[in-house]
Amino acid sequence: MKVAVLGAGAWGTALAAHLAARHDTLLWAREPALAAELAARRENAHYLQGVALPAQLRYEAGLATALEHCGAEDALCVIATPVAGLRALSRALRELGRVPAHFVWVCKGFEADTQMLPHQVVASELAGHVSHGVLSGPSFAREVALGLPVALTVASTSAACRDLAVSAFHHGAMRIYTGDDLIGVEVGGAVKNVLAIATGISDGLALGLNARAALITRGLAEMSRLGVALGGRPDTFTGLTGLGDLILTATGDLSRNRTVGLQLADGRSLDDILGALGHVAEGVRCAQAVLGIARAQGVDMPITEAVCSVLFDGVAPRAAVSALLRRDARAESHRVDRA
Missing domain, CATH: 3.40.50.720 (NAD(P)-binding Rossmann-like Domain)
Structure with missing residues (x-):
């Protein structure tokens, strides 16, 4: 061929x-x-x-x-x-x-x-x-x-x-x-990069493995909610292009987006991080788009919102984490089937 x-x-x-x-x-x-x-x-x-x-x-x-x-x-x-x-x-x-x-x-x-x-x-x-x-x-x-x-x-x-x-x-x-399921596959590939920045921030702040597991799990819920709202199928997000890609990008040392999060937690500016990285970090490029689409669709994505606040609004990483921890308690399970 x-x-x-x-x-x-x-x-x-x-x-x-x-x-x-x-x-x-x-x-x-x-x-x-x-x-x-x-x-x-x-x-x-x-x-x-x-x-x-x-x-x-x-x-x-x-x-x-x-x-x-x-x-x-x-x-x-x-x-x-x-x-x-x-x-x-x-x-x-x-x-x-x-x-x-x-x-x-x-x-x-x-x-x-x-x-x-x-x-x-x-x-x-x-x-x-x-x-x-x-x-x-x-x-x-x-x-x-x-x-x-x-x-x-x-x-x-x-x-x-x-x-x-x-x-x-x-x-x-x-x-x-x-x-x-092109929509589901593409939404998974986009959102996991934003969530990897969040996980990098958590790890960079030494918040522990419990926090990492919570971020990945609740991040998967965010990804699924947005993907289904846009027309993706729920089972796509538990497969390779959803959960699989999220785990790799959020935890792997070769992940550019995770690196961005780690260095933000260390106090470096976004411009300095991207200048030194030498590669594209798609999570930075598309984070605002993800949040904008989520708001237009009425989809709650608090982790994505926290990442955007750090990247673009000058919020300190530890303050963004504190804001997430102050959220009200709620039921874990939410239906993600199409309405």
Whole structure:
């Protein structure tokens, strides 16, 4: 199979390395200098330092050439840009007149200014295209690039897209599950990043493992309430792209969003943290969108609200935690079925 991966960040590079073990894979880098460096060094020194890339993986800086590579009906395109770049790339595909027959995206979050989920961004730019979907789940790019085991979900309303994604990715140490709940999968992937910041703050304040477990559990309730309100299915949030991704991102030392929370608890400013991080922390980008959507839907998300107060309103992390602890007692169980 021919596969083109559009985006040479950590995740795009890791997926391309995995795909190249079995398929004719091309990795597109927007900057020609990066494409040349990848080809020369067989290493993405900025995003995956020390990880050797397969000799058979090829690199390209021309978008039209990359799209030609995945232009056949039995080929797959993987869009590996951040959410902030998804609209521009989708528009570029349309303007070039080379929209792939089948593609999946791997970004997680809401578009900040429109509060759209990725599938809504794609639909607004590529109206009428149907064989597309999202690949998501608990995964750190470095571990995937190193060939360690991982399980992901591809969600699409197109059986052809799901089948191609399974054929492309389901080999070696990667296991792929399938579904059609794009909304649920995407909401899980967005909200877990915000909740990981909260857990990082808690751990950074040394509030203990009890507090961490409470945040993850009540955070899952927030995620589920919002996801069902937007049209997702309740069982999606107890699967890989809900609970699984939340556990990984909230507790894993490779989590950028958790790192943001830890450093906020240590008294560092958000600007300093993001400047030193060197990678995108999607939880920061989409936290306000998540809260805005929740309020518009009448969904209570106190943990998300606390994170936003720390990120954007100058509230001290310990004060935000105290405000959460002062909330009134209530029943734990809330129905999340569609009304």
